[in-house]
Amino acid sequence: MKHDIYSTEGLYRIEEKEDLSPTISRHVIYAPLIAAKARPGHFVILRARPGGERIPVTLVDWNAEAGTVTVIIQAIGKSTTEMNAFKTGEYFSDVAGPLGTPVEIKKWGTVLGVGGGVGIAELYPIARAYKEAGNKVISILGARSKDLLILEKQMEAISDQVIVTTDDGSAGRKGLVTDAMKDLYAAGEKIDAAFTIGPIIMMKFVAETTRPHGTPTFASLNPVMLDGTGMCGGCRVEVGGKPRFACVDGPMFDAHLTNFDLLMKRTAAYREQEASSLENYARDHECRIGLH
């Protein structure tokens, strides 16, 4: 099917919506211009409705033929909760993109992917592209517990080896992703590059684990972002002692040069407002999201 990338007809319609866990949903959205242009590492900015926040989300998949892009959203605050309450056939009011700088796909040899929580979804297209480029792909998937673990099967299909870790041992091995990484190194696995996407604290320790081995390591940073077009500087991160804009220069940066502590402080900027906003929303929509 040939799509008119300049047409607004049907734009941002949710063609398919699937709940992967009580808080994580997959949305397939009609956006042919983005679908035609998407590469691994690109993200989009979503708005649920007028008055809604601009929420950056990394693309999980895209289909230029169907004119669709796929995102996986974890309901954390009000906006993401609202998005995950959407049903097939409803519309996002805005989907902007693709944004950011895609990841360079090349032959490294052995590539290690480390995804935590919903970050596994964002790791998926990158791991898949490396596999397609002829790399050996080892994926470590970390989650708090079994019911929050997503895309295990899909990752298995594109990885040479998948290791699952959960905090409570309800799936895979009990422990942290870094435990699994240490075992790989200890077993003599030669890792040529590592990619990590997940909670900041996890990415920081992934970087510390690969550092002594000199493994080139890249982390997908998730700062507070507003316009996503390089205009506001709110998403600035410190990489190699220099300010960089995650929205246009990233979101993937050299993890060994990233100041994760600063990133953690800056992402906490609106925590109070976000919590009160979610609380208000939950009060008004008690039955729908089951937070009470």
Added chain:
Amino acid sequence: MENKPKKPTPSIKQNHGRHQDPVARRSNFDEVALGFGLEEAVTEAARCLNCKNKPCELACPVNVRIPEFVDLVHKEDLGAAASKIFETSLFPAICGRVCPQETYCEAACVLKDRFGPVSIGRLERFTADYARKNGLIKPPACAPDTGRKVACVGSGPTSLAVAAELRKLGHAVTVFEALHEFGGVLSYGIPTFRLPREVVRFEVDMLRKMGVRLLKNVMVGKSITIDELKKDFDVIYIGSGAGLPTPMNAPGEDLVGVYSSNEFLTRVNLMEAYKFPAVDTPYYVGKRVVVVGGGNTAMDSARCAMRLKPERVTLLYRRTRAEMPARGEEVENAMEEGIKFEFLTAPVELEGDEKGRLKRVKCVRMELGAPDASGRRRPVPQKGSEFYIEADSLVVAIGQSPNPVIQQTTAGLSVNKWGGIITEEATGKTSLDGIYAGGDVVRGGATVLLAMKDGKAAARAIHEKLSAKVN
């Protein structure tokens, strides 16, 4: 319409229009200038001498037919007055509000020195508002379709001007906007109390009615490149603006609570964070706000901050009031609203708490030394004058430079050392065939009116090029 004989009454005192009370307006985002009622407008219009040589019109960046429209206001034919303005500018409600008329038409008015100029800006604004509210505005007729396609990158004032002119001439125009609202700086930058959003939306909507295609959420340079657009369009006009914030490069700039003016204004204006939690985008100013800078963006930032009801807003400027680049009217408005001005003061370091939140600003007093390259006296720090200002938030409003993304992703596009696209001034032609540029992406941070002027000039050149191809 009754045709009143016109007797100019120039000696009546210039009417500057009414304003919202400074104390009341400090706690709302409603428009500060209230302008004229019909009677006031007609009286003010009667002051115009209808000079034959039209100095006001010649001084106008977009050549509004000033004496003619003012005469029609005097005759109380507001629909005709609006149509008269439309002949050269489709955006009178915007220009009537944000144009610094005191440096253009009103500076050229022959009444200026004796009685004060005719309040042309207020009359333009009144005409546009009255015509809009009374359904008197008719979108201008467009020439038959030429089959030629033009893409405008960005939907700020320069692109809007190009789109309007070229659509009128029958070309198919598509406007690409990266954000979810059209208008560029008119939407994300200029506060609603200077430019209400319904005004921007109405004038943008008129383009839509004329058949201009407006596409949001497309960031040219990322979503689609100039080279890709070239396959589908005959001409591309780049009006991507000056959206790159200038950092202070002072220690502590990464503390939470420190904003670029772009982020702060985008949060408050585009995302309407001042309505939080009724809208979802939050803001944080705390009790004490510091704004750094002396231009219009600094005034807008300080005045937005004041409306978020902190205990105080302090503006730091390293020179004196005389050197401030901001419009005099905006500085006065800010002062009336209770913003504290610290002249000859510069921040040197920002200090935070253990959570990385801003706590206080280390400042230094300046004095004016010898003139620098710009001809202005250079501020130099006074030894031993360091002092602290307590602050929960700080807005850096010391300038913007051109958005770099298109320049970085378009091979062969010549760029100057400030990142601005190099163009031929009279036509907006860039180093690449069929690609034109204008507004802030060329000039750096300039004004809405110069951006529109660039757009009109480029539209003329583009039309010439497209017509030549057809024949």
